[in-house]
Amino acid sequence: MSAEQSDAKLVARCRTGDEDAWRELVERFSRYVYAICVQAFRLPEHDAEDVYQEVFARVYEKLETLREDDAFRPWIGQLTRRLCIDRKRSGSREEPADAVPETAADDVLGELEEAFDVHEALAALPENCQEILDRFFARDESYQTIGEALEIPSGTIASRISRCLAKLREIFEGRNPAAEPS
Numbered sequence: 695m696s697a698e699q700s701d702a703k704l705v706a707r708c709r710t711g712d713e714d715a716w717r718e719l720v721e722r723f724s725r726y727v728y729a730i731c732v733q734a735f736r737l738p739e740h741d742a743e744d745v746y747q748e749v750f751a752r753v754y755e756k757l758e759t760l761r762e763d764d765a766f767r768p769w770i771g772q773l774t775r776r777l778c779i780d781r782k783r784s785g786s787r788e789e790p791a792d793a794v795p796e797t798a799a800d801d802v803l804g805e806l807e808e809a810f811d812v813h814e815a816l817a818a819l820p821e822n823c824q825e826i827l828d829r830f831f832a833r834d835e836s837y838q839t840i841g842e843a844l845e846i847p848s849g850t851i852a853s854r855i856s857r858c859l860a861k862l863r864e865i866f867e868g869r870n871p872a873a874e875p876s
Contacts, residue, residue: 702763709757720750723767726810727774734802735778745777752777767810771803815865823858830855 704722707715727749731742752773760769816824829835829843830851841848 700764701766705757705760705763705766709763716754719753723770726767726806727770729806730771730774730803731778734775734806735782737778737781741781745774745781748777749774767807771807775803811866815862818865819858819861822854823861826851826854827858827862 699718701722704715704719708719724746728742728746731737731745732739737745749770753770760766816827819827826840826844829840835843837848837851840851846854
């Protein structure tokens with residue numbers, strides 16, 4: 695299965711009962727759902743795990759109610775958010791329900807959406823770009839370290855990073871035509 699398969703195509707496959715598609719859907723969105731629980735709502739681990747299970751159980755039960763397959767990510771994000779709020783209100787075992795202001799949760803949700811978009815765009819890049827950008831930005835490796843690991847001169851690392859970032863920018867601009875000047 696392609697890592698670049700759109701969410702809409704994956705959801706469509708899930709609707710047909712494709713078990714491989716369901717596993718891929720859960721894998722694709724598991725970190726996103728868990729991050730909303732833990733980072734945006736600061737649920738303790740046991741509550742986050744409960745919400746995580748409930749989210750995917752409801753997705754499985756209610757996937758047919760989703761009107762448009764390409765709206766899956768906002769739908770699962772909103773479902774997760776509502777279940778987290780319900781968990782907080784029902785008296786989480788460790789925190790009072792008002793411990794996380796809703797605006798703080800919204801800020802973190804925005805950051806998570808952005809991180810998810812970057813992750814998807816990176817997956818669409820050629821493998822050599824994925825590797826060099828991961829090493830430089832995520833692992834914070836020096837040009838010399840990257841050059842040694844990839845067996846290329848360290849003097850060419852900056853230009854390769856620049857080209858890969860340009861490709862990444864093209865992917866983002868292609869996904870968000872509304873952001874282009876009219």
